[in-house]
Structures are given as structure tokens and as C-alpha cells.
Amino acid sequence: MSQLWIKDGLFVTMNEQAEVIQGHMVVEDGVIVYLDKQTPPATLLHSNVEKVNGHHLVFMPGLINTHGHTPMSLLRGYSDDQNLQVWLEQKMWPMEAKYTEQDTHNGAAISQVEMLLSGTTTFVDMYDRMEIVAALTEQTGMRGVLTRGVIGLCSPAEQKQKLDDAIQFAVTWNGKADGRITTMLAPHAPYTCPPDYIAQFVEAAVKYQLPLHTHMSESRAEVEQNIKQYGTRPVEHLDALGFFSVPSLLAHAVHLTDEEIALLAAKDVAISHNVISNLKLASGVARLPELLQAGVRVSLGTDGPASNNNLNLFEEIRLAALLHKGTTYDPTVIPATEALKLGTYYGARSLRMEDSIGSLQVGKQADFIALNIDQPHYYPLTDITSHLVYTANGHDVQHVWVAGKQLVKDRQCLTLDVEKIKYEAQASFERLIEN
Amino acid sequence: MSQLWIKDGLFVTMNEQAEVIQGHMVVEDGVIVYLDKQTPPATLLHSNVEKVNGHHLVFMPGLINTHGHTPMSLLRGYSDDQNLQVWLEQKMWPMEAKYTEQDTHNGAAISQVEMLLSGTTTFVDMYDRMEIVAALTEQTGMRGVLTRGVIGLCSPAEQKQKLDDAIQFAVTWNGKADGRITTMLAPHAPYTCPPDYIAQFVEAAVKYQLPLHTHMSESRAEVEQNIKQYGTRPVEHLDALGFFSVPSLLAHAVHLTDEEIALLAAKDVAISHNVISNLKLASGVARLPELLQAGVRVSLGTDGPASNNNLNLFEEIRLAALLHKGTTYDPTVIPATEALKLGTYYGARSLRMEDSIGSLQVGKQADFIALNIDQPHYYPLTDITSHLVYTANGHDVQHVWVAGKQLVKDRQCLTLDVEKIKYEAQASFERLIEN
Numbered sequence: 001m002s003q004l005w006i007k008d009g010l011f012v013t014m015n016e017q018a019e020v021i022q023g024h025m026v027v028e029d030g031v032i033v034y035l036d037k038q039t040p041p042a043t044l045l046h047s048n049v050e051k052v053n054g055h056h057l058v059f060m061p062g063l064i065n066t067h068g069h070t071p072m073s074l075l076r077g078y079s080d081d082q083n084l085q086v087w088l089e090q091k092m093w094p095m096e097a098k099y100t101e102q103d104t105h106n107g108a109a110i111s112q113v114e115m116l117l118s119g120t121t122t123f124v125d126m127y128d129r130m131e132i133v134a135a136l137t138e139q140t141g142m143r144g145v146l147t148r149g150v151i152g153l154c155s156p157a158e159q160k161q162k163l164d165d166a167i168q169f170a171v172t173w174n175g176k177a178d179g180r181i182t183t184m185l186a187p188h189a190p191y192t193c194p195p196d197y198i199a200q201f202v203e204a205a206v207k208y209q210l211p212l213h214t215h216m217s218e219s220r221a222e223v224e225q226n227i228k229q230y231g232t233r234p235v236e237h238l239d240a241l242g243f244f245s246v247p248s249l250l251a252h253a254v255h256l257t258d259e260e261i262a263l264l265a266a267k268d269v270a271i272s273h274n275v276i277s278n279l280k281l282a283s284g285v286a287r288l289p290e291l292l293q294a295g296v297r298v299s300l301g302t303d304g305p306a307s308n309n310n311l312n313l314f315e316e317i318r319l320a321a322l323l324h325k326g327t328t329y330d331p332t333v334i335p336a337t338e339a340l341k342l343g344t345y346y347g348a349r350s351l352r353m354e355d356s357i358g359s360l361q362v363g364k365q366a367d368f369i370a371l372n373i374d375q376p377h378y379y380p381l382t383d384i385t386s387h388l389v390y391t392a393n394g395h396d397v398q399h400v401w402v403a404g405k406q407l408v409k410d411r412q413c414l415t416l417d418v419e420k421i422k423y424e425a426q427a428s429f430e431r432l433i434e435n
Numbered sequence: 436m437s438q439l440w441i442k443d444g445l446f447v448t449m450n451e452q453a454e455v456i457q458g459h460m461v462v463e464d465g466v467i468v469y470l471d472k473q474t475p476p477a478t479l480l481h482s483n484v485e486k487v488n489g490h491h492l493v494f495m496p497g498l499i500n501t502h503g504h505t506p507m508s509l510l511r512g513y514s515d516d517q518n519l520q521v522w523l524e525q526k527m528w529p530m531e532a533k534y535t536e537q538d539t540h541n542g543a544a545i546s547q548v549e550m551l552l553s554g555t556t557t558f559v560d561m562y563d564r565m566e567i568v569a570a571l572t573e574q575t576g577m578r579g580v581l582t583r584g585v586i587g588l589c590s591p592a593e594q595k596q597k598l599d600d601a602i603q604f605a606v607t608w609n610g611k612a613d614g615r616i617t618t619m620l621a622p623h624a625p626y627t628c629p630p631d632y633i634a635q636f637v638e639a640a641v642k643y644q645l646p647l648h649t650h651m652s653e654s655r656a657e658v659e660q661n662i663k664q665y666g667t668r669p670v671e672h673l674d675a676l677g678f679f680s681v682p683s684l685l686a687h688a689v690h691l692t693d694e695e696i697a698l699l700a701a702k703d704v705a706i707s708h709n710v711i712s713n714l715k716l717a718s719g720v721a722r723l724p725e726l727l728q729a730g731v732r733v734s735l736g737t738d739g740p741a742s743n744n745n746l747n748l749f750e751e752i753r754l755a756a757l758l759h760k761g762t763t764y765d766p767t768v769i770p771a772t773e774a775l776k777l778g779t780y781y782g783a784r785s786l787r788m789e790d791s792i793g794s795l796q797v798g799k800q801a802d803f804i805a806l807n808i809d810q811p812h813y814y815p816l817t818d819i820t821s822h823l824v825y826t827a828n829g830h831d832v833q834h835v836w837v838a839g840k841q842l843v844k845d846r847q848c849l850t851l852d853v854e855k856i857k858y859e860a861q862a863s864f865e866r867l868i869e870n
Binding site (some may be wrong): 198276310311329331383388429 | 491501508509510511512513515516517519520534545548549552553657711713714715716717718719720743745747749754756757758760761762763764765766767770771801809811812814815816817818821822825826829831853856857860861863864865
């Protein structure tokens with residue numbers, strides 16, 4: 001039975017009261033068993049307990065990235081400053097069509113390294129060849145919510161094959177890697193999947209008891225096209241297809257009416273707010289304050305590394321706190337504690353995993369990170385929650401644990417060969433542009 | 436005669452064509468004397484030339500932060516998520532009133548450490564007790580454009596004393612530290628300085644041939660108050676006082692009409708766009724694309740560390756590229772090269788120093804930084820300019836030189852005692868909140 005004792009650290013718990021505790025945490029077999037300002041009682045501690053000196057470190061829940069496409073890191077910086085459809089259809093898709101299995105692996109690997117080194121412990125990933133991402137996740141020790149994203153603009157036979165593949169992947173991998181891997185079903189978007197095809201995903205989600213994930217209302221053009229093609233806005237469209245009758249997670253949801261927000265709240269739909277990607281692709285600014293006000297399960301995602309262009313969730317947290325103040329002229333919206341919750345506890349809520357991750361609390365999985373706060377930008381130490389939102393940086397992450405297992409120690413990845421992964425990512429990109 | 440040879444590096448020059456050169460740079464007595472893809476000729480090199488291996492590093496001009504208040508780092512995180520007037524008048528000013536000389540020094544020192552470690556080589560600073568900041572700047576080796584900020588809501592006698600002090604400081608320090616320190620005159624803002632007092636600053640600026648700096652049109656309330664009080668918007672108000680008859684730099688300028696933009700362009704006025712501060716204080720989003728389109732000398736500033744809350748100019752660069760795409764729905768505005776210019780060459784233009792700094796070019800001052808790009812978030816290396824804007828981070832800065840003198844080596848400050856500075860910043864803050 002393995003036991004870990006974090007001694008004398010500063011713990012930003014992100015529990016309901018967002019308590020900050022100067023004290024001690026004990027982890028046993030991957031689960032938090034003690035967290036208090038007092039030294040743990042001797043009776044709790046084993047003789048072989050591993051000790052970590054918490055001095056100059058702040059401990060917080062690992063970050064939760066609720067939307068992304070990790071293999072796309074190979075295309076980071078390949079095509080910037082374009083509009084969404086040009087970028088996607090003329091730049092991304094042709095390059096992605098050339099991806100080999102090795103490329104998928106190489107892109108996913110460099111992304112997992114980057115996420116770990118910037119404090120993300122749980123990530124949602126939507127792509128194809130997901131068995132490669134799943135096998136990698138099993139090996140790296142991250143917590144992954146994985147789904148094959150399916151574009152349905154093809155023949156019925158091909159549609160069926162893709163849906164079968166998506167179900168096969170989801171059923172095979174759900175709960176694997178000691179429960180670190182869970183799965184979803186994901187029709188790519190209402191504009192890339194015909195209604196009857198989306199209905200088949202809903203049916204399969206019910207049958208296999210899997211959540212649904214999709215892109216929705218990312219751009220104004222897409223909403224207008226939905227109205228033109230189907231006579232309804234995307235929320236009503238998906239609702240009519242039964243999409244919200246199962247636990248579902250929508251990426252983006254930038255363009256929403258008051259009525260749509262009310263419906264999403266009533267149906268308990270989760271949303272991944274992709275702050276930076278929405279700005280970079282000029283999609284717009286999502287209505288985050290209203291979504292939170294309505295009680296929607298909203299959280300943060302980086303989107304793919306080609307539309308961001310990094311996977312540093314601390315930047316999404318900071319920008320979620322900053323952006324909406326500026327665009328609403330209200331400096332009190334999304335205060336620091338709320339922004340930090342968006343990247344941690346609310347992420348867990350979006351994934352319906354709030355009982356097991358998202359905060360440092362006894363009984364929860366020991367998914368946590370330690371930041372080195374003995375750096376100039378943290379001085380003076382006035383308010384640690386403010387500092388984690390308004391001055392911290394993913395590069396301050398010193399150690400990372402998932403389910404009690406240390407994955408990063410002193411900024412070195414313990415489960416990944418980073419030199420090899422960097423070399424292979426570069427080689428993949430060079431091969432992709434040559435062909 | 437000291438000589439430095441950067442061998443086999445990647446140089447992002449930010450010259451007019453924004454050339455990127457894989458090659459060599461030679462610096463002699465603080466000035467760039469050679470930059471080319473070819474190895475420098477043997478005749479150029481001295482026997483005692485210092486060599487730096489450029490492998491895995493990217494070299495670029497040092498960043499230029501055109502608006503800030505460095506001693507305010509002591510109040511970083513002390514009061515977030517408030518509106519501008521409450522934050523300023525109820526939180527900042529009472530604490531600042533308690534500042535001792537030692538506090539001013541301690542705040543400025545931790546700020547200079549933070550700026551250097553995130554790649555800023557030139558900074559504008561507006562505060563009081565500026566002789567302390569100037570002496571510090573002389574010692575640290577940074578390039579500073581310094582000015583005593585004067586609030587004129589006081590008796591005529593006090594006004595005169597403050598103006599005399601400001602002139603005295605500016606005249607004494609202008610050109611000091613081998614020209615690294617230059618100075619300006621700075622009435623704080625139209626809403627904190629009566630018109631006749633601003634006119635006295637203009638008169639002094641003409642007499643002593645000094646540029647002017649002020650805050651202007653940061654919030655909507657301030658613009659409305661100006662109209663109510665003086666019958667004009669701030670641009671017309673300052674223009675009528677002759678403010679734009681001398682080289683002037685305006686911080687913020689968030690709320691501008693088309694006519695105001697045209698006037699600022701015609702009068703060749705410079706603007707410091709404070710992206711993050713304007714969001715955090717809910718001031719709004721400046722019209723950056725229009726300002727650039729009109730040919731205004733616009734650049735980037737962090738503002739004080741209490742309204743940001745860091746001094747990492749790479750974040751302003753990235754956000755300048757991202758924000759305006761999202762709010763204008765145009766993904767082509769502020770492309771990566773333009774964003775990087777805002778933090779470098781355009782910064783120099785805002786300070787009328789574009790002949791000596793802001794780009795890597797033969798004949799210019801050797802103010803440059805080296806970033807370690809052998810990190811996961813830079814892979815694959817598709818487009819270095821894109822990476823410097825959309826994925827880079829101030830913490831990637833490995834080395835910093837100003838006027839050819841190395842100030843940071845392997846992330847260690849060579850001219851500052853960082854441990855002492857951190858300790859003293861913390862001690863200052865604790866003293867300030869106790870009293």
C-alpha cells in the first residue's frame with residue numbers, strides 16, 4: 001500500500017468554500033485520505049511513507065481541459081490568421097488527411113508532454129485513430145476522456161462504418177487504465193453530420209450508456225447555415241434530435257440566445273468554453289457570465305493546438321477572468337476564484353466527474369499539481385488565488401501527480417521520453433509538408 | 436573594445452521586412468556590427484571575441500514596455516475584480532500614500548527582475564520618487580524612459596512644487612547611464628490635472644525639449660466626465676492645450692472616435708495599448724486595428740503590476756493578436772508579425788527611439804534576448820514568428836543583453852540580488868498592510 005505525505009504546503013483546495021489551507025496532505029493508493037492544517041496523526045502514517053517537502057510550493061487540483069484534438073499539435077503554427085472555414089477546410093483537413101498512425105501518435109505525444117508540463121491532468125480528446133491516443137494515455141498516466149470525432153458528410157455505408165468504429169472504440173476503452181480512461185460518442189458538429197446521423201449517435205449513446213460530445217455554435221456563419229438548412233438554431237436542432245436526453249458536452253457554444261442558455265441549463269448540458277481558440281479564429285466571445293449565472297456546467301478547453309497555439313490551460317483561466325470583464329464593462333464578473341474553478345472543479349462537473357476529481361478533498365482521486373511560487377512574479381504573496389489566475393504560468397508547474405502517481409518531477413516527465421517525442425514530432429511535420 | 440559573436444542562431448530581426456535569418460551576429464561595444472547568414476569574416480573578429488552558441492535558441496530584439504508603474508508590484512493581487520475608480524481611489528492610493536522610499540525601491544526592483552526574466556529590455560515608468568527608480572535602472576542595466584507622474588488635485592503651491600520636482604528629475608537624469616536613461620514629463624491625466632496645470636507641463640516640455648506622457652480615455656466614465664467638465668472629449672481637450680505640439684505618448688486611449696484617431700495620426704501622437712489592464716479593470720477594448728490602419732505610433736504596455744498582474748510582455752503580444760480578432764470577427768487583423776512588431780519595433784517608434792532600438796540591425800544598440808525553443812510547446816517548428824506570438828512565453832527567455840551587456844544568463848539575473856529583492860518585496864507588503 002503506497003502512501004505519500006505532502007508536508008507543510010499551501011493547498012488551494014477548490015472545494016466548495018475554495019478553502020486555502022497551510023498544512024498537510026496524505027495520499028494512499030491514489031486517493032486523498034487526509035488534508036488539514038494539523039500534522040497527520042502518527043497512527044495514520046506508514047513507516048514507508050514517501051515525504052514531499054511542500055516549502056515554496058502551492059498545491060492545487062490538476063487542471064481539466066474539456067475540449068481538444070491532441071494530434072493536431074503537428075499543425076501548430078502551420079496556418080494562422082485565417083478564417084475558420086478556410087483554415088479548417090483548406091489548411092487543416094488536407095494535412096490531416098495525410099496523417100499516418102505514426103503522425104497521430106507523435107502529435108498526441110507532444111501534446112501530452114505539453115499538457116503535463118503546464119499542469120493539466122485530465123483532458124478531453126476528440127479525433128480519429130483514438131486507440132492510439134488511448135494506448136498512449138494508458139502509458140503516460142494522464143486521465144483522458146476520449147472520443148472518436150465523426151464527420152458524416154459521406155455515404156451511408158461509410159457513415160455506418162465510422163459510427164461502428166466510434167462505438168467499438170468507446171466500448172473497448174471505457175474504464176480502462178484503472179478507470180483513468182473514459183469515453184464518449186462524438187458526431188463532429190451539426191453542420192458536418194446530417195440530422196438522421198446525429199440521431200443514430202444519440203441512440204447509440206443511450207444503448208451503451210455513453211455521454212455525447214460535439215462542436216456547436218462556434219461561428220455566426222454556422223448558426224446561420226443551421227437556420228437556413230434546418231429552420232432552427234443549433235440548440236433547438238440538437239434538442240429535437242434527443243441530444244440533450246443523455247449527458248452531453250458541447251464545445252464552443254459561442255453564439256447563444258437567452259432562450260438557448262435557459263434550455264441548456266434546464267437540460268443540464270455541459271459546455272467547454274474555448275476562450276483563446278474562439279478569439280484566434282474570430283468566432284467571437286462566448287456568454288460566459290450568463291452561462292455561469294444560469295447554472296450551466298461550463299468549463300474551459302484549449303481546443304486543438306493549431307488554433308490556440310498552445311495547451312497551457314493557465315492561459316485559458318487567466319483569459320476567462322480578463323476577457324469577459326473587458327467586453328461586458330463589468331470588472332466584477334468572473335472573479336479569480338471563479339476562473340480557477342472553471343479550470344478545475346467546473347471542469348470535473350462538465351465531465352460529470354465532480355465526485356472523483358476537480359478539488360483537493362478527502363476521498364477524491366489524488367490528481368494534483370505543485371507550482372513553484374518562489375519566483376519574482378509571485379512576490380509579494382498577497383493572495384494566492386489571485387496569483388494563480390492573474391500572474392501564474394503553466395511553466396511554474398514543478399510536479400504533477402495523477403491518481404497518486406507522480407508523472408512530473410522537477411519539470412521532468414517521468415513516463416515519457418521527451419527528447420524522442422520532440423524529434424519525432426518535428427520529423428512528422430517535415431514529412432507532412434513534403435508530400 | 437568588447438566583442439560578442441552569436442554563432443549559428445535563428446534571428447528574428449523585426450526589421451522592415453521582418454526577416455528571419457539563420458546565421459550570425461556580432462556586437463561591438465554595445466552596437467550590432469554584423470548580422471548575416473554567412474560566418475563573419477575573420478578580419479572583423481578580434482582574438483578575444485566572446486562566443487555564444489546559438490543552437491536551440493532564437494534571438495530577437497528585447498521587448499519594449501511603453502507604460503507602467505513599477506513600484507506598484509508591491510500591490511499585485513492586493514485588490515482584484517473592482518472597478519477602476521474604487522480600485523484606484525479606495526485601494527491603491529491609500530496604500531501608495533504609505534510607501535516609504537524603501538518600498539518604492541523594493542517594488543521597482545522586483546518589477547525589474549520580472550521584466551528582465553520575461554524579455555523586456557526597455558520600459559516606460561511613471562511614478563513618484565523617480566530618482567530611486569533611476570538609480571536602480573543605472574545599476575540593473577535596463578533601458579528606462581522615466582517620468583514623475585503628477586496628480587494636480589492640490590493647491591497652486593503644491594502644484595508648483597510637484598512640477599518643479601518633475602522637471603528637476605527629468606533634466607537631471609535625461610541621457611544618464613550612458614544614454615540608457617531618458618526622461619519625459621507626465622501630468623497624470625486630464626481628470627487629475629486642471630487644464631492650466633497641463634498647460635504648464637506643455638510649456639516646460641517645450642522649454643526643456645522633453646516628451647510628454649499621460650493617461651487618456653482609459654474608461655468611458657472618464658471621457659464622459661471630460662465632456663461634462665470641459666465640453667470636449669479628451670483628445671480635443673489635450674490638443675487645445677498644445678499637448679500634441681511636442682512628442683507625446685498616451686497610455687490607454689481605449690475610447691476614441693474616428694475623428695480622434697485621425698487627429699492623433701495627423702499630430703503623430705504615440706499610444707501605449709494596455710491590453711490586459713484594460714480588460715482587467717473593465718475599461719474596454721481599444722481600437723487597435725483602426726489605430727494601426729491610421730498609422731498611429733501604437734505599441735504595448737503592461738500598466739502597473741497591480742492591474743495586470745504581471746509584467747510579462749509576451750502575454751500582451753499574444754493577447755493583442757488574439758483579442759482584436761475575436762471582437763472584430765476578423766481573423767486576419769493583427770497577424771503574428773504585426774503583434775510581434777507591437778512589442779518591439781513599434782515600441783521603439785512610440786518612444787521615438789526607432790533609430791537605435793526595436794530591431795536587430797547593423798548600427799543599432801545590441802538590446803536583444805534569446806529564447807530556448809527546445810521545449811515541447813515549440814514543436815514542430817513550423818513558423819518561428821507564429822510561435823513567438825501564439826505559443827511562446829516570457830519564461831522561455833534564457834538570456835538578455837542590453838547595449839551589448841549581458842543582464843540575464845541562463846535565467847539568472849547578473850546585476851541584481853534576486854533573493855534579497857524577493858525577501859524585501861514581501862517585507863514591504865507586510866509592513867504596508869500592518870499600518
